[in-house]
Amino acid sequence: MTQPDWAVVTASPVAGEYFPYVDTDYQEANRGQFHFSSRSGWMNDPNGLLYYRGTYHLYYQHNPYGLAWDTMHWGHATSPDLIHWRQQPIALDPRIHPGDLWSGGGVVDTRDTSGLKDGSHDPIVVFSGTQGVRMLYSLDGGSTFTAYDDGRVVAQPSGTESRDPKVCWHEQSGRWVMVVWSDAGGNGVDFFVSADLRDWERVSRFAAGWLFECPDFTPMALDGDVTYVLRDARGSYLVGDFDGREFRTSWSEPCTITRNTGGAGSDYYAAQSFENLPDDRVVTLAWQGGNRGSIWTGNASFPVQQRLVSTPDGPRLFSEPIDEIRLLRSSTTKWGPVELSPDTARDLLSAEAADTYELEATFDLSASQATAFSFRLGTATDARSVRYDLGSAQLDGYDLPVAPDGTLSLRLLVDRGQLDIFATDGAFYECLNVDFEGAGHGLQLVTDGPLMLKSLTLHQLGSIWDDGLPA
Template identity: 35%
Template sequence: AVLGLATAGIAAEDIVIADFEADNYGDWEVTGTAFGPGPARGTLPRQMVVTGYVGERLVNSYYDGDGSVGTLTSPPFTIERKYITFYVGGGAFAGRTCVNLLVDGRIVRTQTGQNSRPGGSERLVRHVWDVSGMIDKVARIQIVDQLKGPWGHITADHFVQSDERTGGTLRKEFAVDKRYLNLPVQNGAPKRRMRMVVGGQVVREFEIELAERLPDFWVFLDLTPFAGRKATIEVEGLLPGSHGLSQIQQADEILGSENLYREALRPQFHFTSRRGWNNDSNGLVFHNGLWHLYYQHNPYGVQWGNMHWGHAVSEDLMHWRELPIAIYPNRFDDWVFSGSAVVDVNNTSGFGKAGAPAIVAAYTSTGRGECVAHSNDGGMTFTDFEGNPVVRHAGRDPKVIWYGPGRHWVMALYDEEGGKRGIAFYTSRDLKAWEFASRIEGFFECPEIFELAVEGTGERRWVLHAADGDYLTGSFDGRVFTPDGGSGAAKQRFSHGNCFYASQTYNNVPAEDGRRVQIAWGRVEIPEMPFNQMMLFPVELALRRSGAGVRMCARPVREIERLWGQSGAWKEVEVSPGDNPIGAVQGELLHIRATLRPAGAAKCGFVVRGTEVAYDPAADKLTCLDKSASLSPVDGAIRLELLVDRTSIEIFANDGEVYMPMGIIPPANNKATRVLAQGGPVKIDTLEIHHLKSVWP
């Protein structure tokens, strides 16, 4: 049923002082260079993602980064309403990064941004000044950036005079009698702050681009925990006559899901969320026969924001079943950032029971610090530890592992202590009380640490890396990581593609399996869909010794063979320029494995749906689009393996010595595949091409 609505009374029409939707500042006075030539279209270069502003533009003094200063001052206006409402973000430094209300040249009200230490958030927050005692006074608004250095900038937007503190909040009470609350989204619409109140408590609160008319798509809020209860939906910033709230509907289905998983750009064998945005893989853990994939998730829009832990499970790493959100924010603006999960087999935390160990998640709370939460229902729901936060520091993204020789837990954390980027290690006996152990510099975000055998030897090495995947090998004693080659050792490149970021590997994989399985965020913008971004295909990691030292390799997990459909094979075929023995192969989902021997070719490889994957034997280089990697033949041949989906081509060369995941959206009408032989022939020692079946129901 469509919800009815009730509006808060509005005494007089609001007066917009400035909405900053033009491409210049108009009559506002500008000093310095910080504010640029005009309002910004959101996030500026090298800035964290800016959210919480209204419309398409805002004031943003990050124009030249945090090294510039300036002021922006409005023309005089008469105060005619009880309140002035506005949005502000950025630095929290009184008098230096702030918004001032000036009357008779004096500051009578002031408001800073929210951030004063590394990390933080570029979200603008709504504020209200009570100016009821200043009616008929002439005033000016002054936006100030007089600080250089970290958080030396201010963001501001949408200054309005109003007789309502809430700025036109619409609300509706309803009885929860369906599974989902379907919410209409229009991309680019003003972001509205929405909350759901049950039993007098705010149980959900987030920002959403609420559609006023025909939505681009629908997102949903799971009502299961509130079945049979009375609830109230509130939306800030809506004006009388708004259709935004009236379109919200309860239903037992997700509206618009008739073609779920069959959308034109839905990857068919990579995980994507049903609706909304995903980024980092989180909490990868194997438990009771299931591979759990938690992930950074905005359930209410297709851009970054509103961070929750989404959740999906699989029995085979191929076929994923999305489950309800696992960890919700503690409150608005205290988001659930990245982290990890472990199975506390020995019940060191006391969270579990005999024969039923708890899954314990460690995550960054943006409002509190590093937190832990436990699950006693197989990872479906989590309860926060009452002693949170367990670590306070400048940083985020805890990766927790069990260090067997010391019989203790290790937490690797991205750390910005002293303004330097690195990984800090903490230790604990019980997952609750943590002690600092050591720190290593030169890493940014999403740390990962694990041990691997070196193939074909009796050696083992520890691997340490952060979000970009570039890694060090070395030794680890449970407290200190010592790189091979000493403190000056250079990191090695892992991913040579254009979309790899923020990977994680699985904890608690059974010994009889023994693999180190990794899933990374595939940073691929997927346009005009009700979802955005993807996970890269699961890979098995290995260490191999080469002439250059120990190197990490990646291969698709063997379960890919479960998706094979129609297949073809070729052997001992010489291909001259212009020939194409695989011309009959047409498809958008492919697994290609080949051993190629340049036999005079200046370039060889494949062209898949218009995208060239080419090896240059003279340069010993493998290239796809603008990415390339060194590749040397083995016994005169190279081995290529390609996974082709609707929005990506993942390239593996010489059994994973080169890993090049590429985010690519090929032309919809081009499903052709051909062998590339340029400047001379190439010999195909072996070639197999498998059409792949979709993993979705």
């Protein structure tokens, strides 16, 4: 691999000690201040997301030696709160661990079903590999990993190509369940079950042309019952039932988690849910491939909590920022209720110098004379805007009708290289890389007619790198 000048390379990597990163204050141009990015090097898919004894673990696809995809390692970061992250030594290294260390999932074996426990720690078990799944385990809380049985394949998917195993616990059958993407007869996932994480039986296949790469399979509550959500790398998903061996759904077409969809390297790809969360939340992270700077490429999306909601069109996934975002709020300013003219709207936020912030707004549009309004995110004339068009009922170019009572609620997260747009309690979610460099540290509300603002709250957000966590 070509090694740039900033790469620090040791001749003999040692598991749990290899830290090929230069010093940084995380203040490089375009570096997100509350969206995780690797200290240096290339980052893509999040892997093995899990919680263990007070610590959240984020593993991720990683080339520590350059700014483009190359021989994959598993990078590693930890957090006490899902917000502040500390870069850790490389978790999986191809010079130490066998197989292609591509995307995969991880679990905490709290029941010691694997029989691997040796000491005070529960085994943390991760799965990776292409054209066959390999298992690796940690007995020190997720810092170092050993290949199980010298790296033998523990699950062999159908087809000629396969990758991206993801594992969860199926409470009803008392078994582990694995989904793996493969190309057998076209796109789809193979389902495997296991009692011990070591020996897997292939029990069924769910095929769909849209279902490509990085599957995630998640039990979720819906109206008091447990149902299952099957999703792919682009955030397309189905809701259905799982009997411990086979997934069934009445849906003929998938829905999508984000309004903006794309392929690998886009603004939202390869999202994965955390395992073993203490409060049974469903929290996911995705890869955002459009962010890059002097020593890093790619970042993780801001963590969102997801829930299934019954709607007139059927169950749908709603996504909202995790509650822990409050830990970053350094100051808060509120406005409203107030009826705004174009002039008073323009002046409303003129005194606010905002760089990284969270904006919450609710409008009463039931009798609005405005035909469109927008938040301009910066003082530059060409700054990015988030616009709602009342005539077409579209937010940022995507369909979004107002609520039955005529209100529209918006929530924006604005970082130096990222923009997250939420609306109507999470029914609308757009996850974007936006380069705000040169946009100016300000914002403006623009309307073409009288507009009733019920409430507006601006939270200035601090940096996840500010509290001394990153070494």
